[in-house]
Amino acid sequence: MTTLLAVTIGVLFGTGAFLVLRRNALKVIIGLSLISHGANLLLVTSGGFAGNRPPIIGPGGGVYVDPLPQALVLTAIVISFGVTAFLVVLLYRLYQRTGTVDMDQIRRLRG
Amino acid sequence: MKALVVLPVLIPLATAIVTIFLGRSLRGKILVSLVGGGATFASALLILRSVWSWGTVVHVMGSWSPPFGIILVADLLSSGMVVLSSGVALVTLCYSVGYVDEEGQRLTYHPLFHLLMMGIYGAFLTGDIFNLFVFFEILLISSYALVAFAGEDYQLEASLKYATINMIASAVFLLAVGGLYGVMGTLNMADLSLKIGGLQEPGPLPTIFLLFIAVFGVKASLFPFYFWLPDAHSSAPTPISAILSGVLIKVGAYSILRVSSVIFVPLRPGAQEWILALAAVTMVVGAYGALAQSDVKRLLAYSSVGQMGYIILGIGIGTPLAWVSTLLFIVNHALSKAMLFLTAGVVIEATGTREMGSMGGLARQMPWTAGAFLIGAMGIAGVPPLLGFFAKFLLIQAALEAGHGFLAALAAGLAIVSLWYLFAAWQQIFWREGSGHALHPAPRLMKGSGLVLAGVIVVGTIFLNPLVNFLRAVEAQLRQPEAYVTAVFREAPPVTASTVEPK
Numbered sequence: 175m176t177t178l179l180a181v182t183i184g185v186l187f188g189t190g191a192f193l194v195l196r197r198n199a200l201k202v203i204i205g206l207s208l209i210s211h212g213a214n215l216l217l218v219t220s221g222g223f224a225g226n227r228p229p230i231i232g233p234g235g236g237v238y239v240d241p242l243p244q245a246l247v248l249t250a251i252v253i254s255f256g257v258t259a260f261l262v263v264l265l266y267r268l269y270q271r272t273g274t275v276d277m278d279q280i281r282r283l284r285g
Numbered sequence: 286m287k288a289l290v291v292l293p294v295l296i297p298l299a300t301a302i303v304t305i306f307l308g309r310s311l312r313g314k315i316l317v318s319l320v321g322g323g324a325t326f327a328s329a330l331l332i333l334r335s336v337w338s339w340g341t342v343v344h345v346m347g348s349w350s351p352p353f354g355i356i357l358v359a360d361l362l363s364s365g366m367v368v369l370s371s372g373v374a375l376v377t378l379c380y381s382v383g384y385v386d387e388e389g390q391r392l393t394y395h396p397l398f399h400l401l402m403m404g405i406y407g408a409f410l411t412g413d414i415f416n417l418f419v420f421f422e423i424l425l426i427s428s429y430a431l432v433a434f435a436g437e438d439y440q441l442e443a444s445l446k447y448a449t450i451n452m453i454a455s456a457v458f459l460l461a462v463g464g465l466y467g468v469m470g471t472l473n474m475a476d477l478s479l480k481i482g483g484l485q486e487p488g489p490l491p492t493i494f495l496l497f498i499a500v501f502g503v504k505a506s507l508f509p510f511y512f513w514l515p516d517a518h519s520s521a522p523t524p525i526s527a528i529l530s531g532v533l534i535k536v537g538a539y540s541i542l543r544v545s546s547v548i549f550v551p552l553r554p555g556a557q558e559w560i561l562a563l564a565a566v567t568m569v570v571g572a573y574g575a576l577a578q579s580d581v582k583r584l585l586a587y588s589s590v591g592q593m594g595y596i597i598l599g600i601g602i603g604t605p606l607a608w609v610s611t612l613l614f615i616v617n618h619a620l621s622k623a624m625l626f627l628t629a630g631v632v633i634e635a636t637g638t639r640e641m642g643s644m645g646g647l648a649r650q651m652p653w654t655a656g657a658f659l660i661g662a663m664g665i666a667g668v669p670p671l672l673g674f675f676a677k678f679l680l681i682q683a684a685l686e687a688g689h690g691f692l693a694a695l696a697a698g699l700a701i702v703s704l705w706y707l708f709a710a711w712q713q714i715f716w717r718e719g720s721g722h723a724l725h726p727a728p729r730l731m732k733g734s735g736l737v738l739a740g741v742i743v744v745g746t747i748f749l750n751p752l753v754n755f756l757r758a759v760e761a762q763l764r765q766p767e768a769y770v771t772a773v774f775r776e777a778p779p780v781t782a783s784t785v786e787p788k
Binding site for chain 2: 194199202206209210212213214216217219220221242243246249250253254256257260261264265267268271272280281
């Protein structure tokens, strides 16, 4: 399970980094959200994520997984969702004003 | 009494909410906003006073005792930073009333400003690493919006760049938090301090520590991560530039100081070389970047990069004297740079340009502004007898005592470079033959705000001795992480997390 998660996190970070280095700002934003998904997944894994165990202690005790990282990740997901939404609006505004999402051209228009 | 610590977070939040719901009433919004800013400053002073008399104040949020719940901790450093930043924020808020157009103030300027300040105070006060992340995000997302506030192309682009680099930094912050939690099983700073202090083998902790320094370095514009700053700080509306440069980048420096003085105490020597090297390069990059600028706000922004280099150099050297000098730098830079941005804003408003080449001879028309700018510029450059001189003097002395001769020489040499570009800027704007353009008079409120900060700098210089004594007390407290831990766990019996770890 941990190996699978490690590979997934690696792939998310890899594709995210690739997209962030594009000139198209929309791809940059998608890349950013992939990177934050990777970070979130790593945070879940750090709590000893084990697939089928619940993050609460049942009536009879029993096995459970540390709930704290899952609570943290919920917060982090909400935050990254908010920031991504803001970035998309910002880019849309920039697109309306300059007619392009190519970062090089935007910089050139600025002169 | 302990609930007092919550006020610097609660008052801005309440002010922001009320100003959102005041609709389009301009007078009401300004009134509520100024009262909120003043109340925050007053509460910050009260907190500082009670911390000074009775020691570190800890407030347990929602009665979830540490290390499980979130706590707010006000020690001398935190409460001092809150006083400093809320004071600068109050002056800047008065300035904004004159500066930001009415439509902007009717819309979301005031709520965003208070949310930004709430994030900053929260970051200073929190005693939990993940809560620090949350407050970072609050201050960041408000500052993205404020940088792009007037909606010009260059502001949108600067905000996009600023948001992009900081979103990556947030992901790295989460990685560091995840790593730390995976290794130590707790995120409470005091609990981490206890557990890391008792470790035999550091394991992956040095890497995690460096990740934290990199993340905070992005906020503090440490060398490889500084390139967003000149754009964001110069494109933002002027009062926001003052807050970003005067207060917000100090959050990065504060966080580095906090994690290295409370959490990663045993690992500090290992990271020292990294911090020193990056700080030295930051100083050089900032000074030479500033030399090349013709736009007054970009010049001030690059100068901030250079000054952050000095601040972090002091943290890196790590002797008591170096930390006192770092704290003095923080005080001096927060006041002087905010004041410089505010007065530069007055000049830009009057001349209608940001190019220093097309200004000139303004000392005759605006003597007070010229005087204030000179005090700020010389304060940053480190001309005696201003605060900045003593900060640089102490830093160079500390570097020599710690055997870093090269860094001392570099700091001294770059002080001369900063004197050069700041004096050249003052000379270009205010002194030489004027271009003879007609000036638009800037609102009185704007001119007055800059003068208030200049007055505070002069008062600080006169009362240097009490100030340095206070900073020595702050530094002495930072040397005793045990006292921090004791203060936190006095609030609740020290439950060890191991008793409830998953089976």
